Amino acid sequence: MAWYIDQGPDSDVMISSRVRLARNLEQYAFPHRMDAQTARQAADEIVKAFFQDDAERKRHYLLVDLDSLSFEDRLALAEKRLISEDLAKAGDGSFHRAMISRDESVSIMINEEDHIRIQSMQAGLNLEQAYDAAKQVAAILERELPVASHDKYGYLTACPTNTGTGMRASVMAHLPGLAMAGRIKDTVDGLIKLGFAVRGHYGEHSKSQGNLFQISNQLTLGISEEDLINDLKRMLQQLIEQERGVRRELYRRQPLLLEDRVMRAFATLKSARLMTHEEATELLSTVRLGMALGLLPNLQPADVNRIYALIGPASIQKAHGQAMSPAERDSARATVVRDLLEPSGA
Numbered sequence: 001m002a003w004y005i006d007q008g009p010d011s012d013v014m015i016s017s018r019v020r021l022a023r024n025l026e027q028y029a030f031p032h033r034m035d036a037q038t039a040r041q042a043a044d045e046i047v048k049a050f051f052q053d054d055a056e057r058k059r060h061y062l063l064v065d066l067d068s069l070s071f072e073d074r075l076a077l078a079e080k081r082l083i084s085e086d087l088a089k090a091g092d093g094s095f096h097r098a099m100i101s102r103d104e105s106v107s108i109m110i111n112e113e114d115h116i117r118i119q120s121m122q123a124g125l126n127l128e129q130a131y132d133a134a135k136q137v138a139a140i141l142e143r144e145l146p147v148a149s150h151d152k153y154g155y156l157t158a159c160p161t162n163t164g165t166g167m168r169a170s171v172m173a174h175l176p177g178l179a180m181a182g183r184i185k186d187t188v189d190g191l192i193k194l195g196f197a198v199r200g201h202y203g204e205h206s207k208s209q210g211n212l213f214q215i216s217n218q219l220t221l222g223i224s225e226e227d228l229i230n231d232l233k234r235m236l237q238q239l240i241e242q243e244r245g246v247r248r249e250l251y252r253r254q255p256l257l258l259e260d261r262v263m264r265a266f267a268t269l270k271s272a273r274l275m276t277h278e279e280a281t282e283l284l285s286t287v288r289l290g291m292a293l294g295l296l297p298n299l300q301p302a303d304v305n306r307i308y309a310l311i312g313p314a315s316i317q318k319a320h321g322q323a324m325s326p327a328e329r330d331s332a333r334a335t336v337v338r339d340l341l342e343p344s345g346a
Contacts, residue, residue, distance in 0.1 A: 008124020079312030164221030262290030
């Protein structure tokens with residue numbers, strides 16, 4: 001089963017945790033300065049170093065030649081957060097590769113901004129386990145490849161803001177309570193002042209949809225990976241309690257209003273014939289809030305998680321095996337949602 005179907009610690013607020021490690025090969029220029037021949041050579045070296053002759057690793061990981069995929073197929077991988085949106089939109093001919101674990105919890109992107117970007121995902125607030133998995137992959141590659149580093153500055157990266165640990169630790173936070181209470185802007189501003197980055201669902205340059213926010217560390221230099229994770233986690237524990245407290249207060253003050261909002265969202269999802277991605281995401285956010293408050297006892301978190309994974313524009317087209325107009329996608333999306341919610345009662 002894919003990792004994102006599971007429930008993890010504090011999943012009512014923290015949907016998922018991600019740790020990303022950036023590494024570069026010391027004998028090559030950074031990817032944006034490589035020609036096609038050099039990019040291919042670097043990609044081949046990385047793939048060979050990772051798989052070696054390890055039969056178990058070859059069974060557990062799938063090698064994906066991104067240049068051979070259609071644009072929609074690459075975007076579908078980005079919608080599931082298996083690769084970055086930048087890598088999905090990169091032009092052909094740069095020998096972009098990805099090695100993705102069968103459970104989709106770990107992916108290794110090749111020739112993105114850095115030669116190697118290792119990404120590990122876990123359900124809920126589980127940064128430690130995500131880091132351990134990413135660290136294991138990094139250790140395999142670092143044993144076989146000369147990695148660019150500096151005695152004083154640490155790992156060298158294409159973007160100076162990643163130099164040091166080369167690590168970005170982040171969570172996908174669901175904050176409908178703070179949004180409904182009109183406190184989300186102050187919360188985001190406060191997090192930024194504390195030195196954390198806050199972005200939309202798909203990371204940098206994306207907007208928040210469905211009250212989902214990606215929160216990550218910005219500091220990577222002069223501090224250990226463990227300390228970075230501990231600092232982030234301490235802040236997130238406070239945010240979790242704040243969000244839960246606001247939800248309880250909203251429900252205490254106006255229970256009928258909140259129940260009506262949740263039930264209307266659930267009914268729309270179960271009956272609509274046309275549904276945009278944005279509308280579906282907003283309605284699912286309300287339903288997820290209702291689940292956290294115990295208003296939809298027959299609906300399982302795994303059902304909602306599956307819907308999130310399948311309703312992106314590219315994912316809809318990939319499932320149907322053809323390009324589709326926006327109206328066709330909206331119709332297909334509504335059908336997917338209805339089918340997945342069919343066993344659920346109100």
